[in-house]
Amino acid sequence: MPADDARTLTRLPISFEVAGGGREHSPLIVVRVGGLITRLxxxxxxEVHLLTKELVDRIGLAVEEGEEGTDHSGATMPSWAVEDVSLELGDIELTLRNTVSIPAPAPFPGWGVGGILSPQHLDPSACAVIDLVSDELLLVEGSDAAVTGWLVERSPTLTTLVLAREEEFPSVVVRAAISPHPEIPTMLNTGGRHTEFASDAVPGLVGSAQTRLGGGVSGADVTGAEVGEAALVVAGHELRVPSLAVRTAMHDPQGLVGMNVLRGTILAVGADPSRSVLWQIPATGR
Structure with a gap:
């Protein structure tokens, strides 16, 4: 199917700047949620859209107490189910459904951040294209073949990988490996700073003493050992990992590719887990 059959629904810039002029590792967009402007x-x-309880209360949304949620660190936190709310995304308006509210992580209010979007769940049929080369988010409608053709035409110098998604995971998970170890289900995680693998997935890799890698949204620390440069292998292609972190305990999946690899690449993902994950990487790896 030709690239002309892919249709761009909206596009808007990605920023890494927070309120006050600081910079963060995660991609941010400025949107209007329930009529209020915020960064997400x-x-x-x-796995779901998350809005801070503070933003939800300001908008005046109805909530119901939910089960405790678990974050990247494995820690739990209270959560609330939120009624549907409008999202103005560039030139279009969407409805956020199945949204969860959590207490604001400590840095979020000062950063002007009102929550977290799960981009693969923005639209039931369109692909979210997270362009970390040109720093923009696009929603593109079309079949896998049409969106692949559109990506190749748009960025012909990049290598386009068409990856089967591990359907049992609601997040974006594909098969990948740290060379020379076997491939395992691995999350492509635009919210994470580091590339992290469980020690059981990379036996023999030993790093420095345990160090803080970051924090979950609960505020709990994520710790691991830095083992230095490594090679990530995906669909036979090799990408450089500037510094791999090894963790003694991770809940599934046991591998996570963070922004230290994803910056400079383009990722296209959709809500349907049977659709391919499209990942454009530098032609020679990195």
Whole structure:
């Protein structure tokens, strides 16, 4: 199917700047949620859309107490189910459904961040294209073949990988490996700073002492050992990992590719887990 059969529904810039002029590793977009302007993190590792309880209360949305949620660190936090709410995304208006509210992570209010978007769940049929080369988010409608053709035409110098998605995971998970170890289900996580693998998935890799890699949305620390440069292998292509972190305990999946690899690439993902994950990487790897 030709690239002309892919249709761009909207596009808007990605920023890494927070309120006050600081910079963060995660991609951010400025949108209007329920009529209020806020920044939201684009996080392909998030299974649902998350809005802070503070933003939800300001908008005046109805909530119902839900089960405790679990974050990247494995820690739990209270959560609330939120009624449907409008999202103005560039030139179009969408409805956020099945949204969850959590207490605001400590840095979010000062950063002007009101929550986290799961980009693969923005639209039931369109692909979210997270362009970390030109720093923009696009929603593109079309079949896998049409969107692939559109991506190739748009960025002909990049290598386009068409990857089967691991359907049992609601986040964006494909098969990948740290060379020379076997491939395992691995999350492509735009919300994460580091590339992290469980120690059981990379036996023999030993790093420095345990260090803080970051924090979950609950505020709990994520710790691991830095083992230095490594090679990530995806669909026979090799990408450089500037610094791999090894963790003694991770909930599934046991591998996670963070922004230290994803910057400079383009990722296209959709809501239907049977659709391919399209990942454009530098032609020679990195």
């Amino acid at each position: 993190v684009l996080d392909t590792g998030s």
